[in-house]
Amino acid sequence: xxxxxxxxxxxxxxxxxxxxxxxxxxxxxxxxxxxxxxxxxxxxxxxxxxxxxxxxxxxxxxxxxxxxxxxxxxxxxxxxxxxxxxxxxxxxxxxxxxxxxxxxxxxxxxxxxxx
Amino acid sequence: xxxxxxxxxxxxxxxxxxxxxxxxxxxxxxxxxxxxxxxxxxxxxxxxxxxxxxxxxxxxxxxxxxxxxxxxxxxxxxxxxxxxxxxxxxxxxxxxxxxxxxxxxxxxxxx
Numbered sequence: 001x002x003x004x005x006x007x008x009x010x011x012x013x014x015x016x017x018x019x020x021x022x023x024x025x026x027x028x029x030x031x032x033x034x035x036x037x038x039x040x041x042x043x044x045x046x047x048x049x050x051x052x053x054x055x056x057x058x059x060x061x062x063x064x065x066x067x068x069x070x071x072x073x074x075x076x077x078x079x080x081x082x083x084x085x086x087x088x089x090x091x092x093x094x095x096x097x098x099x100x101x102x103x104x105x106x107x108x109x110x111x112x113x114x115x
Numbered sequence: 116x117x118x119x120x121x122x123x124x125x126x127x128x129x130x131x132x133x134x135x136x137x138x139x140x141x142x143x144x145x146x147x148x149x150x151x152x153x154x155x156x157x158x159x160x161x162x163x164x165x166x167x168x169x170x171x172x173x174x175x176x177x178x179x180x181x182x183x184x185x186x187x188x189x190x191x192x193x194x195x196x197x198x199x200x201x202x203x204x205x206x207x208x209x210x211x212x213x214x215x216x217x218x219x220x221x222x223x224x225x226x
Contacts, residue, residue, distance in 0.1 A: 041218070042219065043205075045214065091159070105161070
């Protein structure tokens with residue numbers, strides 16, 4: 001069964017460093033998402049992406065964050081200058097179509113720890 | 116501010132009994148609702164989705180939606196120890212395809 005994959009599974013970085021989290025969505029999916037989950041808290045929407053541009057972003061997704069689809073398979077989340085509070089699980093999700101009502105399939109996540 | 120509220124639990128249910136999980140949402144425009152299961156340290160895994168008022172059954176799981184009351188529930192029949200997890204309720208508004216998650220309810224099935 002097709003699945004969303006994410007790399008790395010774990011990332012440890014120093015505060016102020018840049019990190020890139022990578023995702024490979026399901027191959028025929030067109031809409032991509034990033035969510036994060038701080039330990040013990042709820043899953044929070046960061047950004048949605050379609051047709052090589054951001055569809056929607058949350059207030060969390062500030063200028064330190066960016067997303068890119070550099071080729072036909074990868075979808076990346078970059079954090080330019082990490083802060084301690086960026087420590088969280090980051091989940092990528094994808095769906096075949098957007099516009100609401102579509103099931104989003106989640107990847108296994110990347111656990112980011114900022115020291 | 117769109118919110119999805121759940122009782123955090125833990126909810127303890129004997130093995131073989133029915134587990135009932137509840138959720139309310141604040142945005143009356145929400146159209147689609149999802150129940151995800153999340154094991155500790157893992158990603159959310161879709162259990163059920165529901166769009167229409169009423170009940171929707173899939174195996175041991177039944178999702179119930181009442182849009183007038185802005186209430187969603189999930190029933191798990193014949194609960195198994197492997198059902199022990201955190202259950203996340205989520206709501207999505209059409210044309211606004213981000214999902215708003217609740218904090219989740221921890222379910223513990225007692226052997």
